[in-house]
Amino acid sequence: MNNVLRIIGASVLACSLNTSWAAESVTLGVSIPTATHSFTSGIVWWANKAKQDLEKAHPDLKVIVKTAANAPEQANQLQDLLTVNKMNTLVIFPFESATLTKPVAQVKDKGVYVTVVDRGLTDTKAQDAYVAGDNTAFGKLPAEYLAKTMGGKGDLVVLRGIPTTLDNERFDAFSAVIKQHPEMKILDAKYGNWNRDDAFKVMQDYLTRYKHIDAVWAADDDMAVGVLKAIDQAKRDDIKIVFGGAGAKGAIKTLMDGNDPRIQANVSYSPKFIYDAIKLTAEARLAGKDLPAKTIIPSVLITKDNAKDFYFPDSPF
Structure with a gap:
């Protein structure tokens, strides 16, 4: 830097x-x-x-x-x-x-x-x-990581931030990579407002509507906390990866310690x-x-x- x-x-x-x-x-x-x-x-x-x-x-x-x-x-x-x-x-x-x-x-x-x-x-x-x-890399790097880790196939859900130009840049970059993999599908993408509680509610909705989800792009470490809480409450074990973003110290510590197998990578911001x-x-x-x-x-x-x-x-x- x-x-x-x-x-x-x-x-x-x-x-x-x-x-x-x-x-x-x-x-x-x-x-x-x-x-x-x-x-x-x-x-x-x-x-x-x-x-x-x-x-x-x-x-x-x-x-x-x-x-x-x-x-x-x-x-x-x-x-x-x-x-x-x-x-x-x-x-x-x-x-x-x-x-x-x-x-x-x-x-x-x-x-x-x-x-x-x-x-x-x-x-x-x-x-x-x-x-x-x-912001382009913020969306592109997670998509590339997920595509590689998931072998180019699987169902994803996405949490977006607040309606802003930067959120558009991130989502467009993420989507462009996923579109290169025909066997990967974004089931839905809704705004979680970079907020734990809002993300929790969005993820609850996803879990109700979709009986199988392979991975979540939470696009923010705070939203990832809400996502993980919803998954744990629903006792779902199908979701193998939750990718947050921005490098919050709690998320990075979890990644370093390896105490949640769903947290495998992050992106700096x-x-x-x-x-x-x-x-x-x-x-x-x-x-x-x-x-x-x-x-x-x-x-x-x-x-x-x-x-x-x-x-x-x-x-x-």
Whole structure:
């Protein structure tokens, strides 16, 4: 990751504005979802860590972190950040893509520099820069692993996240690989909202409707917890693999210890990218520079062989 950030940093320095803009100070608003599950807990933790580190390092920088429980609240907070806090730079992790696109565009139209993180907007004209994990790999790597492990045959169920561009990227990449294997079938794919309780309910529905399931792509480690709970309650032993995602420390510890044979692999997608996005944006704007239009942080397949490299017990995620 350090090498990736060095490369990113070099490309940022190469992306100077053609104008003479250079802020004497930067007021940077950070708009993110509330900590409703472990991944967003990590997002909130890393965002506040960025505020602490960057304000200490840069006297001319003020970082204001706002959390929102839903899309309308986040849209309202953007207006507060603009009118009350007088932000001139925004880093936003949108609650939803479509709902937030117009509010973000309105902020950008007021001259605010906008970096969108992870959950992209439906119109890229509403942003100046985009920073995210590799959502294509996040879907492709699990599908390739399942196809290989299952010998190219079997029935799958899928849990999607929240309706966002990144969820579309993940599901499209996953589906494209599965379609290459005619004897593999996705029985259904429903939204679990990256939430344990919602995933539990979705999985209960799947278990009621389908008498045989070979594997589950839960697409998130929190959702995988709900999926496993539903399977255990139903006392089903036909499901051999539950593939989560994002590398939560609990899931990685289970993988390392090998104490649940259904947990065989994972894929990296650290919430630390919000820290990286805030740092890159703040330092670029303080220097009067732009970020590259798109910065993608790679995702990696995690197995028992390399799990120790992705286990961070002191992290909130």
